[in-house]
Amino acid sequence: MALPTKSSILDLRLNTQCTRYPKESNDGWAKCKDSGRKLPKYKIVVLGASGVGKSALAIQMNHQCFVEEHDPTIQDSYWKEVALDNSGYILNVLDTAGQDIYRDLRDQCLAAGDGVLGVFALDDPSSLDQLQQIWSTWSLQQKQRLPLVLVGNKCDLVTAAGEAQTDAAILTHKWGAPFIKTSAKTRQGVEEAFALLVHEIQRAQESVVESSMEKTQQHKAMCSCGCSVA
Numbered sequence: 001m002a003l004p005t006k007s008s009i010l011d012l013r014l015n016t017q018c019t020r021y022p023k024e025s026n027d028g029w030a031k032c033k034d035s036g037r038k039l040p041k042y043k044i045v046v047l048g049a050s051g052v053g054k055s056a057l058a059i060q061m062n063h064q065c066f067v068e069e070h071d072p073t074i075q076d077s078y079w080k081e082v083a084l085d086n087s088g089y090i091l092n093v094l095d096t097a098g099q100d101i102y103r104d105l106r107d108q109c110l111a112a113g114d115g116v117l118g119v120f121a122l123d124d125p126s127s128l129d130q131l132q133q134i135w136s137t138w139s140l141q142q143k144q145r146l147p148l149v150l151v152g153n154k155c156d157l158v159t160a161a162g163e164a165q166t167d168a169a170i171l172t173h174k175w176g177a178p179f180i181k182t183s184a185k186t187r188q189g190v191e192e193a194f195a196l197l198v199h200e201i202q203r204a205q206e207s208v209v210e211s212s213m214e215k216t217q218q219h220k221a222m223c224s225c226g227c228s229v230a
């Protein structure tokens with residue numbers, strides 16, 4: 001099978017309901033192309049050091065194939081409709097550059113994202129340090145933390161839990177983020193990683209709605225002179 005070549009936006013439609021939506025929707029919902037249904041849309045930023053497999057994961061998720069060569073990314077974007085029960089959602093996967101010279105572009109993606117897949121390679125403990133550096137630097141400048149899933153990729157290359165996995169277990173505790181092992185080569189854990197992040201995003205969005213409803217109720221429970229009413 002011919003492998004996809006990189007472009008700013010891939011639209012290969014290989015065995016998948018992958019659909020490209022070039023125009024942005026501001027309200028977080030996108031129109032399903034064929035049926036006119038409105039589905040929630042989640043922007044997922046794939047973050048991590050160069051060579052950890054961010055593009056391979058994004059392409060495996062969207063096009064169900066494995067890219068062998070390492071062609072450093074500047075920025076790519078993929079769209080996919082994911083079916084879930086009787087409905088579904090639209091995934092917009094933003095594949096960022098691992099190279100630090102593109103840090104500004106990466107920060108723009110993070111600013112636009114709903115959640116982050118923080119990727120490191122299980123066979124390279126230094127890639128976890130680099131991810132930690134990238135994520136901590138960015139998070140420090142933000143008021144609100146984006147939902148994050150920590151992804152240990154290239155699990156096909158390691159036979160036992162190594163240094164990177166032990167360090168990742170400590171980080172998941174510190175960051176309060178779930179951890180999952182994947183292989184972009186064998187597809188192990190790939191769909192699960194994206195689904196887990198969507199779940200984290202939905203939870204975060206629900207808690208924002210709940211806390212704003214609580215605030216509204218508290219406001220209503222105050223009479224005009226400022227005292228509380230039952």
Ligand SMILES: Nc1nc2c(ncn2[C@@H]2O[C@H](COP(=O)(O)OP(=O)(O)OP(=O)(O)O)[C@@H](O)[C@H]2O)c(=O)[nH]1
Pocket residue numbers: 048049050051052053054055056057067068069070071072073074096097098099153154155156157182183184185186
């Ligand atoms: N064995 C194995 N190789 C992988 C896996 N994921 C990626 N690779 C290989 O690792 C190399 C780098 O993968 P990329 O997806 O290009 O890495 P990247 O993180 O996007 O790199 P940048 O674009 O430079 O940031 C490629 O040769 C991939 O084929 C995996 O799960 N297992």
